[in-house]
Amino acid sequence: MSETSSQQSEGASRRTFLKTTSALVGGAVLGANATVARSAHGGGSDEIKVALIGCGGRGTGAATQALATKGKVTLWAAADAFESNLKAGLNSIKEQVKRGKHENDPLFNDSTVSVTPERQFVGLDAYQKAIDSGADVVILATPPGFRPIHFEAAVKAGRQIFAEKPIAVDAPGVRRFMAANEEAKRKDLMVAIGLQRRHDARYIESMKKIHDGALGDIMFTRVYWNSGGLWVRTHADFAAAHGHKPTEMEYQINNWYYFNWLCGDHINEQHIHNLDIGNWIKGDKHPVEAQGMGGRQVRTGKEYGQIFDHHFVEYTYEDGSKMYSQCRHQDGCVGECREHAHGTKGTLDIDDGAIGGEMKFADGKKWRSKGKKVDNHHQEHHDLFAALRDGRTYNEGDYGAQSTMTAILGRMATYSGKIIKWDEALKMGIDLSPASYDFAGTPPVLPDKDGAYPIPIPGKTEVIKS
Numbered sequence: 502m503s504e505t506s507s508q509q510s511e512g513a514s515r516r517t518f519l520k521t522t523s524a525l526v527g528g529a530v531l532g533a534n535a536t537v538a539r540s541a542h543g544g545g546s547d548e549i550k551v552a553l554i555g556c557g558g559r560g561t562g563a564a565t566q567a568l569a570t571k572g573k574v575t576l577w578a579a580a581d582a583f584e585s586n587l588k589a590g591l592n593s594i595k596e597q598v599k600r601g602k603h604e605n606d607p608l609f610n611d612s613t614v615s616v617t618p619e620r621q622f623v624g625l626d627a628y629q630k631a632i633d634s635g636a637d638v639v640i641l642a643t644p645p646g647f648r649p650i651h652f653e654a655a656v657k658a659g660r661q662i663f664a665e666k667p668i669a670v671d672a673p674g675v676r677r678f679m680a681a682n683e684e685a686k687r688k689d690l691m692v693a694i695g696l697q698r699r700h701d702a703r704y705i706e707s708m709k710k711i712h713d714g715a716l717g718d719i720m721f722t723r724v725y726w727n728s729g730g731l732w733v734r735t736h737a738d739f740a741a742a743h744g745h746k747p748t749e750m751e752y753q754i755n756n757w758y759y760f761n762w763l764c765g766d767h768i769n770e771q772h773i774h775n776l777d778i779g780n781w782i783k784g785d786k787h788p789v790e791a792q793g794m795g796g797r798q799v800r801t802g803k804e805y806g807q808i809f810d811h812h813f814v815e816y817t818y819e820d821g822s823k824m825y826s827q828c829r830h831q832d833g834c835v836g837e838c839r840e841h842a843h844g845t846k847g848t849l850d851i852d853d854g855a856i857g858g859e860m861k862f863a864d865g866k867k868w869r870s871k872g873k874k875v876d877n878h879h880q881e882h883h884d885l886f887a888a889l890r891d892g893r894t895y896n897e898g899d900y901g902a903q904s905t906m907t908a909i910l911g912r913m914a915t916y917s918g919k920i921i922k923w924d925e926a927l928k929m930g931i932d933l934s935p936a937s938y939d940f941a942g943t944p945p946v947l948p949d950k951d952g953a954y955p956i957p958i959p960g961k962t963e964v965i966k967s
């Protein structure tokens with residue numbers, strides 16, 4: 502049997518197993534399939550083992566949320582580039598599980614953290630060891646520059662996958678992810694993407710109404726992530742945490758937000774959430790071109806690497822409609838993290854905070870979503886694990902890739918100052934990755950003698966392979 506077909510049957514039998522086991526728990530009759538699957542999966546336990554790759558802020562959050570879903574979930578393995586992050590992440594998860602049990606939260610009843618020392622992996626090859634550790638589900642929560650590599654390896658090994666957004670930082674990475682996602686579909690593997698608004702009832706209701714025609718034709722959308730900045734991790738921070746001065750590669754991976762080969766700029770890392778909603782409003786279509794402007798005015802220090810602190814992009818869809826997008830990381834300015842749709846019959850204002858979803862129609866009527874506000878980060882894990890236990894097909898990879906590429910297209914437009922076409926960008930967008938992934942190796946961007954990194958200059962910066 503070829504590797505592919507053996508893994509295919511592994512993925513399929515896992516889902517059969519979970520489906521039959523949960524049916525059994527629900528009192529159904531045990532069939533022949535269940536017997537086969539039970540013997541293949543540890544005596545019929547409905548335990549789902551999870552491996553976490555990238556034990557930082559979101560990884561520890563996602564792993565804890567996965568543990569706090571219905572049924573027995575065990576954190577089985579963990580991997581991180583840096584040992585101190587792995588230890589801190591694991592401690593944080595253990596604390597949260599302990600607290601959940603102490604507070605008698607029933608969702609933590611069957612949660613176990615069982616990451617023995619031999620299942621704790623450190624370094625840039627740690628991801629592969631975690632994937633091969635015997636877990637059923639892998640959570641990919643490293644900086645997004647690594648996502649296509651880690652995703653491809655997880656698919657190859659036949660794992661079920663929760664991958665944080667964005668799924669890449671450049672067009673070659675998006676293409677690599679898309680190819681692996683097709684393989685995931687062939688193998689019937691589950692692929693969840695951390696675009697949690699997709700799991701928020703208020704968004705789901707609002708989208709259904711739009712797609713049923715409530716707003717008429719959508720003429721344009723406006724999407725915003727305007728806020729202050731995030732963390733920055735200096736050389737001194739690294740030395741204090743790790744006990745030695747970082748190599749340039751270590752420094753950049755630790756301070757990943759500010760390097761495009763790791764982050765893809767904040768238009769990709771954060772604003773993707775709002776761009777994803779813009780595409781969803783348009784029936785999950787992508788823009789065909791973009792033009793825009795941006796720069797760095799406030800966040801100009803060397804520790805901020807090479808990314809911009811603001812972007813404005815005008816995206817155009819095939820039908821001529823527009824998406825106007827703003828993202829800004831500047832303190833003291835007006836903030837907004839929201840989406841709006843303007844149709845021939847009315848408008849939608851939506852966010853994952855206070856508004857939830859509200860429509861105003863041309864005839865003066867109003868509609869407000871009755872969907873309950875939930876922690877949509879947690880909800881996406883409830884949905885994934887329920888689907889896994891039911892054996893349902895589950896793949897969010899296509900819109901994850903499309904929304905990532907939409908963000909990358911916007912960045913290509915603001916960096917170059919040119920009109921950038923989707924097809925050309927996806928096919929010919931430049932590769933940002935380093936020659937090799939090695940802490941002693943050379944990253945693709947280097948500081949000058951004063952420690953400053955090259956900043957994109959509109960009108961000069963090339964974004965398409967010549």
Ligand SMILES: NC(=O)c1ccc[n+]([C@@H]2O[C@H](COP(=O)([O-])OP(=O)(O)OC[C@H]3O[C@@H](n4cnc5c(N)ncnc54)[C@H](O)[C@@H]3O)[C@@H](O)[C@H]2O)c1
Nearest residue numbers: 555556557558559560581582583586642643645665666695
């Ligand atoms: N869906 C959301 O709302 C949301 C929110 C925050 C972050 N995120 C996403 O989650 C991902 C992680 O973000 P974060 O905030 O947790 O960052 P973080 O810096 O807190 O954590 C990243 C972790 O990955 C580790 N790491 C780096 N390179 C690695 C590699 N090659 N192999 C293994 N480990 C590696 C780092 O050491 C660190 O511990 C990003 O893609 C980010 O966009 C999503």
